[in-house]
Amino acid sequence: MDIRELQGYASFFMTIFLVVVLYGYIVYLYRSEKKGEKDYEKLGNIALDDEIHSEPINDSSANSDEKKERNK
Amino acid sequence: MQSNAALEYDYTVAKLFTYTAILFGFVGMLIGTLIAAQLAFPELNYLLGEYGTFSRLRPLHTNVVIYGFTVSGVFATFYYSAQRVLKVSMAESKFLMFVGKLQFVLYVILATAMVVTLLMGITTTKEYAQMEWPLDVLTVLVWVLWGVAMFGLIGIRREKALYISMWYFIACFLGVAMLYLFNNMEVPTYFTSGGVGSIMHSVSMYSGTNDALVQWWWGHNAVAFVFTVPIVAMIYYFLPKESGQAVYSYKLSLLSFWGLMFVYLWAGSHHLLWSTVPDWMQTMGSVFSVVLILPSWGSAINMLLTMKGEWNQLTENPLIKFMVLASTFYMLSTLEGPIQAIKSVNAIAHFTDWIPGHVHDGVLGWVAFMIMAGLFHMAPRMFKREIYSKKLIEAQFWIQTTAVVLYFTSMWIAGITQGMMWRAVDEYGNLMYSFIDTVTVLHPYYAIRALAGVLYVTGFVMFAYNMVKTMTSSRELSEEPQFRSPMA
Numbered sequence: 188m189d190i191r192e193l194q195g196y197a198s199f200f201m202t203i204f205l206v207v208v209l210y211g212y213i214v215y216l217y218r219s220e221k222k223g224e225k226d227y228e229k230l231g232n233i234a235l236d237d238e239i240h241s242e243p244i245n246d247s248s249a250n251s252d253e254k255k256e257r258n259k
Numbered sequence: 260m261q262s263n264a265a266l267e268y269d270y271t272v273a274k275l276f277t278y279t280a281i282l283f284g285f286v287g288m289l290i291g292t293l294i295a296a297q298l299a300f301p302e303l304n305y306l307l308g309e310y311g312t313f314s315r316l317r318p319l320h321t322n323v324v325i326y327g328f329t330v331s332g333v334f335a336t337f338y339y340s341a342q343r344v345l346k347v348s349m350a351e352s353k354f355l356m357f358v359g360k361l362q363f364v365l366y367v368i369l370a371t372a373m374v375v376t377l378l379m380g381i382t383t384t385k386e387y388a389q390m391e392w393p394l395d396v397l398t399v400l401v402w403v404l405w406g407v408a409m410f411g412l413i414g415i416r417r418e419k420a421l422y423i424s425m426w427y428f429i430a431c432f433l434g435v436a437m438l439y440l441f442n443n444m445e446v447p448t449y450f451t452s453g454g455v456g457s458i459m460h461s462v463s464m465y466s467g468t469n470d471a472l473v474q475w476w477w478g479h480n481a482v483a484f485v486f487t488v489p490i491v492a493m494i495y496y497f498l499p500k501e502s503g504q505a506v507y508s509y510k511l512s513l514l515s516f517w518g519l520m521f522v523y524l525w526a527g528s529h530h531l532l533w534s535t536v537p538d539w540m541q542t543m544g545s546v547f548s549v550v551l552i553l554p555s556w557g558s559a560i561n562m563l564l565t566m567k568g569e570w571n572q573l574t575e576n577p578l579i580k581f582m583v584l585a586s587t588f589y590m591l592s593t594l595e596g597p598i599q600a601i602k603s604v605n606a607i608a609h610f611t612d613w614i615p616g617h618v619h620d621g622v623l624g625w626v627a628f629m630i631m632a633g634l635f636h637m638a639p640r641m642f643k644r645e646i647y648s649k650k651l652i653e654a655q656f657w658i659q660t661t662a663v664v665l666y667f668t669s670m671w672i673a674g675i676t677q678g679m680m681w682r683a684v685d686e687y688g689n690l691m692y693s694f695i696d697t698v699t700v701l702h703p704y705y706a707i708r709a710l711a712g713v714l715y716v717t718g719f720v721m722f723a724y725n726m727v728k729t730m731t732s733s734r735e736l737s738e739e740p741q742f743r744s745p746m747a
Contacts, residue, residue: 231505
């Protein structure tokens with residue numbers, strides 16, 4: 188097998204792999220929202236409520252605070 | 260990071276880049292109009308000696324509108340919106356403020372040097388990469404400083420989630436950084452010729468077909484990462500903010516983002532269809548170009564659906580009008596591009612005026628409309644004054660929309676006419692037309708394009724005037740508008 192053929196196969200399987208990853212990402216997005224783990228749609232509000240003193244939309248810091256509380 | 264009640268967003272750097280966007284926009288579009296007129300009326304080539312010829316001015320036009328106007332617009336909107344979506348002020352970090360200002364100073368030096376060297380005829384001759392190596396080094400410096408400011412702001416942010424616009428700005432930074440370095444690997448001819456060549460003139464480290472491939476890997480992705488990605492970043496912030504409507508589907512925005520990243524990088528070889536690059540690579544360029552419709556339309560449709568139930572704003576707010584039309588032109592342009600990338604279509608379209616026609620419905624209708632709308636939205640917040648004149652924006656909108664339509668329709672007709680005439684053969688297989696026959700036939704379309712240029716520049720002057728009056732003499736605002744930009 189010469190280098191060109193090898194490149195062809197590498198390109199083909201790389202494309203298949205990336206397509207699988209992309210579709211996997213779609214499934215992940217919808218599944219994690221259905222399970223209630225994530226709420227992607229509320230992140231759209233970051234553009235609307237963007238004053239410097241507004242509460243951050245994403246509560247990941249609040250989550251980590253909660254975790255800290257629970258672990259005490 | 261301090262926390263005090265008087266803390267405000269600091270728009271110093273955003274303002275500076277707004278000024279350069281207006282300046283370079285005017286200069287670049289004026290040169291564009293002149294060279295469009297030169298194609299229709301060749302005598303105009305001889306106005307300024309060697310400095311006024313089409314060959315000297317054409318790279319100046321493309322470089323000034325891309326690296327002067329568009330990139331200034333990208334930096335201005337970044338330094339404005341990044342602070343807001345990350346909920347952190349530039350004023351909170353003296354270091355980042357210094358980096359932003361230094362980036363601006365170096366950028367102005369770079370842009371000035373670019374204009375001067377290109378006018379002098381100092382060029383690598385690679386399209387959209389004409390700047391010679393000392394300027395490339397300076398470009399890298401400016402870009403790295405932008406990266407420092409970007410990741411610095413991200414590092415000190417309050418909003419933990421990165422809004423979708425930030426993803427697109429990051430992609431712009433990383434994409435351009437990678438591709439620019441690869442395409443500008445060059446050696447001054449002085450060193451390759453044993454001292455005979457020039458220190459200021461370099462040659463690419465790649466040769467022949469490889470050089471062409473790397474060149475169009477960059478060339479097309481300059482379209483991707485300068486004309487598309489940061490402009491999508493803008494519309495994802497400015498349209499929701501101006502309309503008061505959250506983006507229709509955040510998940511679709513994420514999906515379109517990764518789709519675009521995945522597909523765009525592979526489409527560049529469609530610039531080399533019917534050339535000496537391997538056939539499989541040409542086919543790959545075609546296929547990926549067609550697939551590219553999906554993520555592009557994903558973003559554009561997401562933007563149009565964001566206006567769902569609020570279409571009345573289209574008639575009431577001229578900025579919404581600009582952004583919705585920008586999104587629509589994005590759809591048109593990203594459908595037209597893949598059509599041109601189909602091999603059989605490309606056999607007619609390649610080297611014809613349909614190509615600049617395609618480019619300009621994208622850049623005039625999508626890129627420039629979005630940048631101007633973004634800067635209009637920012638003006639009342641940055642200068643704490645209402646926009647000087649709504650009527651002027653309305654008039655500007657219709658003049659420039661007419662200009663874009665005249666531009667691309669004339670070039671569609673010119674391009675297809677040209678392509679058909681070049682290929683036409685008589686019953687014996689002889690070519691039916693000589694090159695000059697096409698030039699004669701195309702004259703009226705070239706004249707229409709020049710007229711379109713005049714109209715677009717007129718609209719841009721109205722924009723610049725409106726912005727300057729907003730900065731200096733418009734009514735002062737007591738508080739920052741939340742959504743819709745106030746205008747007199």
